[in-house]
Amino acid sequence: MAKKNKVAVLIKEFADDMYKKILKKKSPKIKTPLRALSNVKYDIKEGYFELLGKEKERALTTSTVKSFAQTLRLLGLSKEIVEKDDMATKREAYYVSKNWGEAKFNEQPESDTIMDDVEAMMKVNREQMGFIPEEKGGDIAGKLVVIDVDPDTGKEIKIDCTKFGSGAYSVPTSVEHLKFETKAKFVLAIETAGMFQRLVKHNYWKKANCILISMGGVPTRACRRFIRKLSDEKKLPVYVFTDGDPYGWMNIYRTLKVGSGNSAHINEFFCVPKAKFFGITAQDIVDYKLPTHPLKDVDIKRIKDAIKNDPFVHHHKEWAKCLNQLVKMKVRAEQQALAKHGLNFVISDYLPNKLKNAKTWLP
Amino acid sequence: MAEQTKLTETKTKKRRSNAEEMAKKQREISVAEFFEKNRHLLGFDNKRKALLTTIKEAVDNSLDACEEAGILPEINVEIIDLSGKQDAQSEKFRIIIEDNGPGIIKQQVPKIFAKLLYGSKFHSMKQSRGQQGIGISAAALYGQLTTGKPVRIISKTSANKPAHYYELHINTTNNKPEIVKEDIKEWKKDHGTKVEIDMEGSYQKGGQSVDEYLIETAVVNPHVTITYTNPKAEQRIFPRATDQLPIEPKEIKPHPYGVELGILIKMLKTTSAKTLQQFFTTEFSRVGPSVAKEICEKASIVPKAKPTQIDRAHAEKLFNAIKEVKIMNPPTNCLSPIGAELLEKGLKKEINAEFYCSASRPPSVYRGNPFIMEAAIAYGGELPGDKQVTIMRFANRVPLLYQQSACSTTKSIAQTNWRSYGLSQSQNSIPVGPVAIVIHMASVWVPFTSEAKEALAHYPEMIKELKLALQECGRKLGSYVNKKKRVGAELKKRSYIDKYIPHVADALKELLSLKDGEKEKIETQLRDMLEEKRGEVEDLKFDPTKNTEYDEEMAKIKKIVEEEHEEKENGKEE
Structure with missing residues (x-):
């Protein structure tokens, strides 16, 4: 329970920071690590791929404004779930987005991508954010x-x-x-x-x-x-x-x-x-x-x-x-x-x- | 093979006729007779066109005469339905054209109206509407052929002279006028001419109609007032927009480059010049003593030779020598272009578009004849975007309504690359888009493909000059179209971003449990930021009230005309 609250607090801090920026007329931006082979290095000692510093940015531009809004929406959903100690499958999260008007996801891969971005940005497993996968594990x-x-x-x-x-x-x-x-x-x-x-x-x-x-x-x-x-x-x-x-x-x-x-x-x-x-x-x-x-x-x-x-x-x-x-x-x-x-x-x-x-x- | 030989044998044996017999049938053909059989060559191929051609020839003559005399033209055109039934099926019409021109002196009236190929303009190197001296007499002849009625003319040259009235027939065997009736009449006018021709015809509105011809004429001749009454007795006045007559074109002598061998020989025979050098300096433009000498030297003939004694062989030497000597282009004061500005203004009157541009080329020369190409373009607004562009062609201020596809101007348009100016166009064809193109050629001699004066001939110099004018317009058009595209794309982007602002605000409201007021604050802040960051955009939306030149009434006539035309065409298909 304490752990889940921590996620809610993290999300709230993030949102608050953005709100203050907007009030100061600073363009709001969401930066997430670039998740691609071009942005990883093979850490021999640890034995796995590690992220390098490249980031992608979402802001009020034509190409990113939709995912910008969606990212915030998804954070909102996560906070709500976590606070209620509930959970949502990735598919369910996708269906919840259908309430978001133009900001809805058209296909599930879109919501999965944003979910992974949010996960990478907050540095918290998506399971901890209340989102669980559909597929069984093996x-x-x-x-x-x-x-x-x-x-x-x-x-x-x-x-x-x-x-x-x-x-x-x-x-x-x-x-x-x-x-x-x-x-x-x-x-x-x-x-x-x-x-x-x-x-x-x-x-x-x-x-x-x-x-x-x-x-x-x-x-x-x-x-x-x-x-x-x-x-x-x-x-x-x-x-x-x-x-x-x-x-x-x-x-x-x-x-x-x-x-x-x-x-x-x-x-x-x-x-x-x-x-x-x-x-x-x-x-x-x-x-x-x-x-x-x-x-x-x-x-x-x-x-x-x-x-x-x-x-x-x-x-x-x-x-x-x-x-x-x-x-x-x-x-x-x-x-x-x-x-x-x-x-x-x-x-x-x-x-x-x-x-x-x-x-x-x-x- | 054998059969063939047999055939030829029988042919040689049995001659159908012989030279003596044939000679009996051989005789002179009068122009009038020729025309009787070939009326299509002069624009009388169908009833509808006959009506238009008649009015066109008469109005062209009136305008030429008024301008030459320095009179602001006032022209009255009336078409009366003679069948009594007021429907489109009517076949007989009376056409009346009256002007306030200088009038025609008594002796000349019969020849001008009842003799083909008689006129002042054929031999003059000066810009005018009429050229051959065939048009109005051809109309009279057509009337005579279709109704048997004579052409009726009343003309007056000044207030203190009487008005002469004539009724004329054309003798088609010898192309000579026959006076049916001659009289002196009271006429309230100080001066002017009125022509009445009864003829078979067909009145139709629509493209290529009398209505369209008169509208276009009014548009490119803003100094003219036209009163027009159609067969349905609907009257319409196109008042003049300016009291300024166009600059009077000066008559020039022929330029050596434009002269043909036969004409050169004829000129040598008839000149009053004593020496060859004098002949060249007096009979041609742009030839001074030194140029004349050079021509003679190149032809190896002494400059002091007598022109009348130059034989054909020497004339040909001179003719070839002319081409080798560099001679200045002919003077251009013989031309009276409409001017880019006026062309654009005319276009604005007729078409309510959002963008206009125009270009007037410097004078150029084809076959020794100076000419000027002018073009104007209207874009967008009320013009339909999915059709081929509208083309309006003018030559010496006369609208050309027929044979668009045969015209060299059409070729110039098709050869211009409009895609780089933002229009769609398939290879070598008329572009598609919300565009109207106006083209004007001013020249001392407009080269038409036929005597009907419907299409311009394909001289490379003309095509090239027109393309240059079109390209100049095109560049202006292109930069506007691009700007419009940019602004359009930017506005689209903005509204797209704007669409998501409420979602951002909603999400933050939810995340931070904000109040409605705070949420609205987020939205306004974000909108302000968007505005600031992306800068201002020019408003390029079409404003139908912006064009103050636009004459809605006039445009309406044309539009109705077009719609009716289309309906008719559709009806045909059914």
């Missing part, structure tokens, strides 16, 4: 006990992630209050639900003594924070297993490990610097003679862009090498392509090989 199976709180009684409840059978535990949207008990040796974060299902079905977590996490594409904030907490609090190594294509490498793995340009303001808490890449690498495609698909134009563009602009790739020559190798091969391979060597080849050979041979990983 699926967990394996040797992990999650300690949550019963919303009614406030009592601790223990959730054993080995007891979901062929199902899985879902990461909640807010994970800050969770505690863990585990004896697993590592965390395996998996891109596709299909691969996760296969590993769960065959109790791979039991054999390898690990925790399996299905990210379902680019991991959500909650999922990233969840993995980070596991990595920090339980000192568990995190291995990431994706398709062998630039999307799996850059959008999923890189975002999980060091964060992204777009959410650089929160990378500090939401990335997993200690994560390692388990595959599929370009070399894996060669070594395992995997069936492939040709690279799409967007893939090639993404690779070139990463080689040119991504500070993470700049720093890790191995990644640059891997990306270049893929461009030369002009192909990509999916996780499921391992099924060429038998449906359970991934369990019997691929993952054990990877575990044994750290040289085949990528940083």
Whole structure:
């Protein structure tokens, strides 16, 4: 409660400052950090993308006046929610804006962007401002006990992630209050639900003594924070297993490990610097003679862009090498392509090989 | 192949006619006969046009005569429906044109009105409306052909002389006037001429109508008063706007550059000059003794040679020599342009627009004939923006209503790049936009594409000069259009920003639990800041009352005219 009030106070201070400026006839401005790859640097020591000083400005100009008004409106909504100890999903916030006349958001991505800007500007997580995401955080199976709180009684409840059978535990949207008990040796974060299902079905977590996490594409904030907490609090190594294509490498793995340009303001808490890449690498495609698909134009563009602009790739020559190798091969391979060597080849050979041979990983 | 030979054989065997037989049919063709068959060449191709051409020729003559005599013209035009039924189907009309000009002396009346190709203007190097001496007599002939009635003229040269009355026929075989009736009449006027022609015609309002011709004439001739009564007996007066007659154009001698070989030979034969040098200095403009000598030297003929003894071969040498000698451009006091200012004023009278500009070029020369191109442009206001621009063409102060697309002025407009002046235009065509363009050519000899005097011929010098005039106007137009666009964009931006000010105020009110008064204060502060920061903008909104020259009544006639015309056209389509 005290924490939430703090947000309300912050917002009020900001508004008051602007009000006084307007009374003094000083043009009001809202400055927010520029959230883009061009405004981040890869902090090697901390292991994540850090914002540089570039800012964007919203004021009473043609191109920014609408988002200027919207930013203030959204701050107002946040303050109201926080004071009532309520919450709004991102979608709900978008619908609330429909009351704002011309200042309403036409599409949800618009309100999401402003929300992220507000978050970056106030330096407070959007969850703390009362806005919560729609999407669920990811699926967990394996040797992990999650300690949550019963919303009614406030009592601790223990959730054993080995007891979901062929199902899985879902990461909640807010994970800050969770505690863990585990004896697993590592965390395996998996891109596709299909691969996760296969590993769960065959109790791979039991054999390898690990925790399996299905990210379902680019991991959500909650999922990233969840993995980070596991990595920090339980000192568990995190291995990431994706398709062998630039999307799996850059959008999923890189975002999980060091964060992204777009959410650089929160990378500090939401990335997993200690994560390692388990595959599929370009070399894996060669070594395992995997069936492939040709690279799409967007893939090639993404690779070139990463080689040119991504500070993470700049720093890790191995990644640059891997990306270049893929461009030369002009192909990509999916996780499921391992099924060429038998449906359970991934369990019997691929993952054990990877575990044994750290040289085949990528940083 | 065989068949063909056969054909030619039969042809040679059986001649249809022979030289002797043919000679029997060969005889002189009189101009009048020629015209009888080719009335379209003189602008009498249809009934509607015939009416207009007749009035145009008569009014042009009246204006020329008045101006030459230094009289402020007062012209009365009347069209009377002879069928009795007052509807558009009427076929017979009486046209009466009366002026206060100097009058015509008795002996000349029959020739002027009943002999084709008779007049004073053909041989003179001076700006005038009429040129060939064919127009009014052609009208009379047309009347005679369609109604059998003679042309009736009454003319008086001064207060103490009687008025002569004539009824004339044209003998089409020998192009000579036949006097049907001759009389002396009482006429209240001190001087002037009145012509009456009965003819077949069709009266229609609309574009290319008598109404339009008279309005345009009044606009570019602000020193003229015209009283006009249409077949529906509706009278309309276009009063003069100025008592100032246009500057009298001086007659000049031909310029050597403009003379053709045949004419040169003819001039050599008929000159009274004793020597070749004298011939050149007296018969041409801009030729002094030294230039004359130079021409002779270039042609290898002694300057003292007798002009009448120069043969064809030597004449050709002289003709070629002229081209090699640098001769000053002809004097331009033979021209009487309308002037950029007056052109613009005329435009303002007719069209209520938001922006006007004009340009008058310095004199230039085509084929030895001096000419001046003038242009004026009206933009925006009540002009429709989605149509091709309106073009109004004038030559020696006479409106040109037909054959716009065949006119070299149209070509000049199409060749000018209007896109850089803010209008839309597809390659080499008339631009689209809320614009009216007025063009005037003043010249000692306006080169028309036909005797109907409807379109200007395509001389490169003329096209070039007109383009320069249009470009000058265009630049002014362009800077206005750009300014308007800038102001428009700025106002749009401002109102866009302004739209969000209440939202900013509302948000702050909510965030800080402000009172309504405080919220309003925020709004006014923000609005003031916006105003201060973005500076003042010029008000370019169209104000219909700003144009004090605008003659709503006159414009209305034209507008009604246009609408009726359009309705008719639409009706046709249905």
